[in-house]
Amino acid sequence: MCETCGCGVTPGNADLMRARAGEGTAVDVLKDLLAVNDQVAAHNREHFDAHGVLAINLMSSPGAGKTALLEGTIAALRRRYRIVVIEGDLETDNDAARIRAQGVPAVQITTGTACHLDAHLVHRALHELPLAGVDLLFIENVGNLVCPASFDLGQHLNVTLLSVAEGDDKPAKYPVIFRAADLVVLSKTDLLDVMDDFDPLRAAAALAALGRGTPMIRTAARRTPDFKPWLEWLERELACPRAVPASASSRIAAAVALRA
Amino acid sequence: MHELSICQSLLAQVAEISLNNGAKAVERIVIEVGALAGVEPALLARAFEFARSGSCAAHAELAIETTQVTVSCMVCGAQSRTVPNRLLCRACGGYRTRIVAGDELRLLRVELRTLEWQPAPAAA
Numbered sequence: 001m002c003e004t005c006g007c008g009v010t011p012g013n014a015d016l017m018r019a020r021a022g023e024g025t026a027v028d029v030l031k032d033l034l035a036v037n038d039q040v041a042a043h044n045r046e047h048f049d050a051h052g053v054l055a056i057n058l059m060s061s062p063g064a065g066k067t068a069l070l071e072g073t074i075a076a077l078r079r080r081y082r083i084v085v086i087e088g089d090l091e092t093d094n095d096a097a098r099i100r101a102q103g104v105p106a107v108q109i110t111t112g113t114a115c116h117l118d119a120h121l122v123h124r125a126l127h128e129l130p131l132a133g134v135d136l137l138f139i140e141n142v143g144n145l146v147c148p149a150s151f152d153l154g155q156h157l158n159v160t161l162l163s164v165a166e167g168d169d170k171p172a173k174y175p176v177i178f179r180a181a182d183l184v185v186l187s188k189t190d191l192l193d194v195m196d197d198f199d200p201l202r203a204a205a206a207l208a209a210l211g212r213g214t215p216m217i218r219t220a221a222r223r224t225p226d227f228k229p230w231l232e233w234l235e236r237e238l239a240c241p242r243a244v245p246a247s248a249s250s251r252i253a254a255a256v257a258l259r260a
Numbered sequence: 261m262h263e264l265s266i267c268q269s270l271l272a273q274v275a276e277i278s279l280n281n282g283a284k285a286v287e288r289i290v291i292e293v294g295a296l297a298g299v300e301p302a303l304l305a306r307a308f309e310f311a312r313s314g315s316c317a318a319h320a321e322l323a324i325e326t327t328q329v330t331v332s333c334m335v336c337g338a339q340s341r342t343v344p345n346r347l348l349c350r351a352c353g354g355y356r357t358r359i360v361a362g363d364e365l366r367l368l369r370v371e372l373r374t375l376e377w378q379p380a381p382a383a384a
Contacts, residue, residue: 026370027277027281027370028369029366029369029370030366032367033269033273033365034365036269146298147262147298150262172345173345175345176296179347208355209345209347209355210345211356213356
């Protein structure tokens with residue numbers, strides 16, 4: 001088609017012809033701004049699926065009990081399932097050391113100043129973590145109720161912890177991370193008898209108001225340890241076929257599923 | 261949060277589009293930020309002023325379209341506009357909903373000033 005004489009001009013391409021004369025051109029895009037992270041996350045997910053690994057992203061505020069939950073989980077399940085862990089912290093490898101002390105491989109990502117893990121960091125960590133024969137991978141995210149929610153790591157499931165030492169209105173204050181959860185774990189329930197201000201029903205109501213019907217289960221890791229509902233949930237998820245991430249909670253997968 | 265790194269991702273996409281279209285400059289960028297996107301439009305606008313320096317979009321205007329949250333009820337089917345931490349159906353109070361709008365973070369449109377067609381220089 002001639003580009004100079006205008007013989008191919010129609011109302012549909014008239015704008016482009018004017019562009020040739022040195023004016024503007026508009027390009028419609030509709031592309032997600034986190035597309036690069038999401039591509040790496042999808043690659044991670046393929047890697048997990050290729051090895052039949054269930055990948056779970058653990059998120060919470062600092063000190064809510066993620067590492068203690070993992071220690072209890074490993075103690076209960078390590079004879080029946082092969083577990084590996086990716087730890088994320090700004091500094092120290094204290095958490096990875098705790099996991100390794102349980103006899104489970106752990107890779108520590110120290111982010112320096114980054115307040116969340118992203119798919120690229122997880123991808124690099126996976127180079128040090130062979131997945132052959134592995135059943136379950138936990139990614140313990142950086143303690144933070146804001147940023148981790150926005151970054152797909154390639155996980156199949158999100159678990160957000162809320163401890164009874166925090167406010168029971170946290171799900172209302174941090175809707176993105178609580179809505180992203182496939183399961184909310186109410187931790188440190190052994191302290192409920194001394195935490196007068198914490199009402200589990202209020203926390204459950206704030207979570208229900210986020211419109212996903214997300215289950216909330218209770219755990220205690222110290223004093224009177226109780227992981228039963230958590231382990232039951234885990235074993236149910238481990239028994240699910242992993243070929244199609246039916247309860248996948250990555251931002252993209254959730255967006256696709258929710259819009260279907 | 262991360263408005264600055266989001267601006268960097270945005271500018272990378274814009275630069276690619278600009279290059280693919282042989283543009284002289286980027287005049288206007290239109291993005292959509294949903295209320296549940298985890299990004300603050302005002303902070304994004306501020307970050308953009310820094311991030312665009314020296315790029316193909318150094319003088320570009322950033323237009324941010326904000327989208328409120330709309331949920332679709334899995335109980336009664338109604339669609340309702342609502343707020344980020346109260347995603348229940350406003351028609352029936354149903355607590356199982358799908359987000360149909362409000363979690364977008366995307367580049368909608370790039371307006372470019374394109375190169376003029378240059379005739380080849382005549383042989384000497």
